[in-house]
Amino acid sequence: MESTHQPADAGGSRSVSDQCSELVLYVNGKPHTLTLDHRATVLDVLREDLGLTGAKKGCDHGQCGACTVLVDGRRANSCLLLAVAQDGRRITTVEGLAEGERLHPLQEAFLERDALQCGYCTPGQICSAVGVLAEAADGFPSHVTPPGTGSGAPVELTDDEIRERMSGNLCRCGAYPRIVEAVGDVSARAGAASWTSGGPAGQGVAS
Template sequence: MDSSPHDHGADGTGGTPPAAHRSEVTLSVDGKPHTLLIDHRRVLLDLLREDLDLTGAKKGCDHGQCGACTVLVDGRRVNSCLQLAVSLDGCEVLTVEGLADGDRLHPLQRAFLDRDAFQCGYCTPGQLCSAVGVLAEAAAGHPSHVTGPAAPPGRPVALDAAEIRERLSGNLCRCGAYPHIVEAVRDVAP
């Protein structure tokens, strides 16, 4: 069983919560199984950054408004700053650290580099994870607010610039690299 190197209470005091407020949870993070004793109030972002030393997902607003903490849970995009870790027993979590295959970058990572789709880079891990989710959602035929009403249900949705902008609208970039981010996602979209 992995034990937390930092047995923090959710309030950051460092105090250990009573056993009644902790549960053992087993989850896979970037393909590696972990069994942890988790405070019921601990969010996934803090577990990733502080307990598993995966610092790619960033704590931006800590209110689910900026998307800097976006990761994939069972293939779906989540704001890890809002997701209670205890609710993820048996789930698969994919972070930006898990996108590459060894030294081979994920196609979106390569496209972000090729298109210069970042400036300071703070939002980039969340943008990348969100973009991976966008590609999967569109391929599965999930419509967005801008998907035309004539689009056949259940069929893949073509990702033009408007679709990409709408689907990534929950991920903010304070540097304003949006045009290059959209181009990078278009490069990878089928």
């Protein structure tokens, strides 16, 4: 798939070499060859060029988390990422978490716990939660992780840990208690580790 953003300069001409670059993004396991304006963000490319509208544009300043995706398995605010700087990277959006008709455990948990109201922030919340599971499993501490926790040891996702780690994802509806419960459910389930080591088709949360 190809997409081209080539805005005219002051003289009305277009210059691919000066303003645009060709790159390859692997989105939800599929390669996309694109020619993009150097100013294009990953969020805009996902929504406007690839038709993946799960990631939402909320604040457009990296403050609300509605645009959260996974880049090489780590969560990131896609509204702050220049697409040309992601050449060759693997990006997973909420659309890529399910495996066929089988939802990701976090998607199921959000439904079971009714961890959403309007749903606008939910894709970002779920992608962020997937990243949280991976970070905790890989031993990344948070501000509330007990100082005595062994370096590199998996971190137990208590409610306080989940709240701290998910604090960058805002919910105007105030569904936070249910979100914490949903993430806690998945963390506690046997088999959750298999989802934090690659996810469906290796696209979930690769370490």
